[in-house]
Amino acid sequence: MARRKKIYEGKAKTLYEGPEPGTIVQYFKDDATAFNAEKHDVIEGKGVLNNILSEFFMQGLGQIGVPTHFLKRLNMREQLVRSCEIIPLEVIVRNYAAGSICKRLGLEEGTQLPRPIVEYCYKDDALGDPLVTEEHIAAFGWASQQDMDDILSLALRVNDFMSGVMLAVGIKLVDFKIEIGRIYDGDFQRLVVADEISPDSCRLWDLKTGQKLDKDVFRRDLGSLTDAYTEVARRLGVMPNNPPAPGKPTLVN
Ligand code: UDP
Numbered sequence: 001m002a003r004r005k006k007i008y009e010g011k012a013k014t015l016y017e018g019p020e021p022g023t024i025v026q027y028f029k030d031d032a033t034a035f036n037a038e039k040h041d042v043i044e045g046k047g048v049l050n051n052i053l054s055e056f057f058m059q060g061l062g063q064i065g066v067p068t069h070f071l072k073r074l075n076m077r078e079q080l081v082r083s084c085e086i087i088p089l090e091v092i093v094r095n096y097a098a099g100s101i102c103k104r105l106g107l108e109e110g111t112q113l114p115r116p117i118v119e120y121c122y123k124d125d126a127l128g129d130p131l132v133t134e135e136h137i138a139a140f141g142w143a144s145q146q147d148m149d150d151i152l153s154l155a156l157r158v159n160d161f162m163s164g165v166m167l168a169v170g171i172k173l174v175d176f177k178i179e180i181g182r183i184y185d186g187d188f189q190r191l192v193v194a195d196e197i198s199p200d201s202c203r204l205w206d207l208k209t210g211q212k213l214d215k216d217v218f219r220r221d222l223g224s225l226t227d228a229y230t231e232v233a234r235r236l237g238v239m240p241n242n243p244p245a246p247g248k249p250t251l252v253n
Contacts, residue, residue, distance in 0.1 A: 084181025174203035
């Protein structure tokens with residue numbers, strides 16, 4: 001069998017050329033990294049859980065009319081997505097203070113923010129993904145004003161969707177990061193939610209106990225990362241190969 005062509009290998013995923021032009025296969029690895037890859041570990045089963053969770057969120061977004069790059073899940077570790085040009089920004093939406101905003105603004109972790117706050121970081125590992133303003137984005141031409149209007153609207157729609165889905169299973173969406181891709185249709189371009197949405201890129205706290213169910217478990221050595229991600233998948237009724245727990249909300253296809 002012909003060996004497929006690797007396009008890119010990142011920290012948590014590898015991208016391969018897809019079966020048709022304009023498609024890409026995203027392979028979810030078990031690698032976990034934090035603090036700009038200073039901390040690294042291989043956590044068995046993480047890739048499978050993120051593949052299934054990202055499918056669940058991307059499909060749900062598609063169902064409410066938010067465009068994404070997701071086409072279909074191929075197997076336990078791979079999904080087929082539309083190839084797009086990634087805008088070099090990490091788009092972060094915050095509902096409660098956690099992580100870098102606490103240090104930057106002296107906020108106590110868990111403080112509810114007056115409204116969702118959207119931040120942009122320039123995607124550059126060597127620079128540690130620095131926070132940038134719309135001035136930098138416009139001046140360096142990373143995105144146009146129209147793109148920025150569309151990105152803000154996409155980010156807030158993703159936030160509303162994700163907050164609601166999580167709330168329904170007793171989880172607080174503290175913050176998350178998304179990446180945005182451009183897809184060209186002839187002379188036209190449109191923006192889609194790309195990359196992945198998973199507990200690797202969100203902060204998720206149990207509503208009652210405050211227990212962390214996201215990558216902070218790995219960042220701060222708080223226990224088993226797979227147990228935390230499995231709990232998220234179980235509550236959402238998307239456990240690999242398992243029927244949903246009785247009485248829990250289920251995925252409607
Ligand atoms: N995030 C991410 N990738 C990054 C940086 C941040 O997925 O390279 C997510 C992170 O998991 C959190 C949100 O974006 O859900 C906000 O992260 P923050 O700026 O607080 O940075 P951190 O403290 O996680 O380094």
